[in-house]
Amino acid sequence: MLTQQFPVKGGMGETSYANNSLLQRKVISMTKxxxxxxxxxxxxxxxxxxPASLTIADLGCSCGPNTLFAVSEIISIMIDLCNAKKHxxxxxxxxxxxxxxxxxxxxxxxxxxxxxxxxxxEMKSKYGASAALACFFNGVPGSFCxxxxxxxxxxxxxxxxxxxxxxxxxxxxxxxxxxxxMSRSSxxxxxxxxxxxxxxxxxxxxECRGQELVMGGRMVLTLLGRRSDDPSSEExxxxxxxxxxxxNEMVTEGLIEEEKLDSFNVPYYPPSPKEVRREVxxxxxxxxxxxxxxEVNRDVFETDFDPNVVSEEAADxxxxxxxxxxxxxxxYHFSEEIINEVFKRFRAxxxxxxxxxxxxxxxxxxxLKKIT
Numbered sequence: 541m542l543t544q545q546f547p548v549k550g551g552m553g554e555t556s557y558a559n560n561s562l563l564q565r566k567v568i569s570m571t572k573x574x575x576x577x578x579x580x581x582x583x584x585x586x587x588x589x590x591p592a593s594l595t596i597a598d599l600g601c602s603c604g605p606n607t608l609f610a611v612s613e614i615i616s617i618m619i620d621l622c623n624a625k626k627h628x629x630x631x632x633x634x635x636x637x638x639x640x641x642x643x644x645x646x647x648x649x650x651x652x653x654x655x656x657x658x659x660x661x662e663m664k665s666k667y668g669a670s671a672a673l674a675c676f677f678n679g680v681p682g683s684f685c686x687x688x689x690x691x692x693x694x695x696x697x698x699x700x701x702x703x704x705x706x707x708x709x710x711x712x713x714x715x716x717x718x719x720x721x722m723s724r725s726s727x728x729x730x731x732x733x734x735x736x737x738x739x740x741x742x743x744x745x746x747e748c749r750g751q752e753l754v755m756g757g758r759m760v761l762t763l764l765g766r767r768s769d770d771p772s773s774e775e776x777x778x779x780x781x782x783x784x785x786x787x788n789e790m791v792t793e794g795l796i797e798e799e800k801l802d803s804f805n806v807p808y809y810p811p812s813p814k815e816v817r818r819e820v821x822x823x824x825x826x827x828x829x830x831x832x833x834x835e836v837n838r839d840v841f842e843t844d845f846d847p848n849v850v851s852e853e854a855a856d857x858x859x860x861x862x863x864x865x866x867x868x869x870x871x872y873h874f875s876e877e878i879i880n881e882v883f884k885r886f887r888a889x890x891x892x893x894x895x896x897x898x899x900x901x902x903x904x905x906x907x908l909k910k911i912t
Contacts, residue, residue: 546868550603550643552650555867558604560860563901564701565606566836568613571700571762571905574830576617578758578907579696581829583621585756593631594618594695597752599684600702601636603643608655610698611636615659615675623667631674637688640681652677683707685744689752696758697749703742703763706807710737713805718788721780721806722772731771738809742819750825753910759826765810765904767833778899779862779890780806786885795881796874804873806866813904820908830907835900855891858899859883 548557596614601607611634622629636647656675663671682688684699685707710733716726722734749759766773787804790796813833820826863883870879893899 546872547639547642548602549864549867550641550646552646555860555863556604557602557864558646558651560857560864561602561604561606562857563836563861564602565609567762567903568606568610568700570834570836570903571760572613574832574905574907575613575698575760578760578829578909579614579617580621581909582696582756582758583618583625587625587627590622590627591630591695593633595633595635595693596696596698597635597637597680597689597694599637599688599697599699600705601638601642601647602702603638603647603651605651606700607636607647608651610700612655612659614696614698616662619663619673629673632676634675634677635680635689635694636677637680637682637684639683642681644679644681648677648679684748685741687748687751691751692754694749694752694757695754696760697753698760700762701764703745703761704765704808704810706734706737706809707741708737709805709807710734716805717802718784720784720787720801720804721808723781723784724772726772734809735771735815737807738811738815739819742811742816743823746820746823746826750823750910750912753825755910757910758829759908759910760905761908762903762905763811763816764901765816765833766812766902769812769814771809771812778893780808782886782889782893783862783866783882785889786882789885790878790881796878800874806869810902811904816904816906820906825910825912826908827911828906829909830905832905834903834905836903837898837900852891855887855894858894859887859890862886 548561549555550557552558596611598607598610601610615632615634618632619629621627636644638644659673659675663673680688684702712733713730716730719726719730722731753759787796787801791798791801813831817828817831820828863879867879870882
């Protein structure tokens with residue numbers, strides 16, 4: 541059973557997450573109106589007692605331009621609200637969290653300096669040459685399925701494209717042979733094991749964040765999910781099932797040991813809106829301001845999108861996106877030697893699948909307020 545946790549592929553190489561995260565960036569852009577509404581609502585509660593500093597945490601920040609893209613959106617909204625209300629700008633304390641293996645070195649050495657320079661230029665452009673912004677960044681390595689911050693120390697929490705990853709592969713998946721995640725052929729015990737692991741992880745996440753947020757603080761979470769109540773529905777299975785087919789073929793050809801494949805399962809659970817709501821309502825510290833479902837289609841991967849034509853560009857970028865996420869898991873369980881062959885086969889099958897059907901990724905966004 542896989543209990544070790546794996547961040548996305550770091551560095552700046554061709555197959556790194558930094559260069560293969562267009563999908564996640566699109567999700568952040570699409571959810572900006574809900575993030576803005578949450579921050580605006582929070583500011584309305586502190587208008588008379590604006591704190592000297594505001595503390596923001598981005599959980600599951602990864603490494604790449606998306607990390608600071610999300611933070612940039614949040615800070616810009618806060619600055620605009622302060623100026624609209626004629627408030628003195630507070631200092632900003634930003635915590636960037638991900639697993640200990642995340643490439644924090646690249647994040648802080650390559651991306652942060654450019655971000656700070658850009659932020660300074662924007663401040664001067666908007667508010668004059670003398671405008672300055674006090675913004676302090678800290679890396680926080682650790683799992684968000686546990687406490688990360690001091691009690692009531694955060695004002696705003698953001699997490700995007702992370703909470704569908706489980707803290708570990710669920711126990712009791714011995715009967716899931718031939719599959720690497722939940723599928724149509726998975727027995728009910730496997731579906732139940734995945735759901736119960738999600739319940740434990742998300743419940744713990746909410747409990748910890750409830751302790752770390754100030755009263756009235758806001759949290760906006762986006763994660764991959766499904767519309768259907770059926771956990772084996774096709775809404776999210778396309779990628780993982782194609783990957784499972786590739787791995788099974790390689791077993792047949794003697795390139796992978798069957799026992800290795802039978803013991804491999806992805807620690808991934810895309811919940812339904814009902815399942816997300818149920819855990820929030822069970823926990824108690826939060827009220828739900830907004831809970832919505834939306835889709836991201838393949839147009840995000842194409843420079844010149846044509847709904848009637850499947851481009852090579854879209855297929856290549858979709859493969860790159862999955863590889864940046866899944867490669868660390870595959871390398872750990874199998875070996876680095878199989879990676880290029882796995883994704884070569886995956887690319888061929890994905891191109892065929894895209895020519896036959898629409899592939900859209902369902903996302904869930906939930907905006908929460910701490911009330912107790």
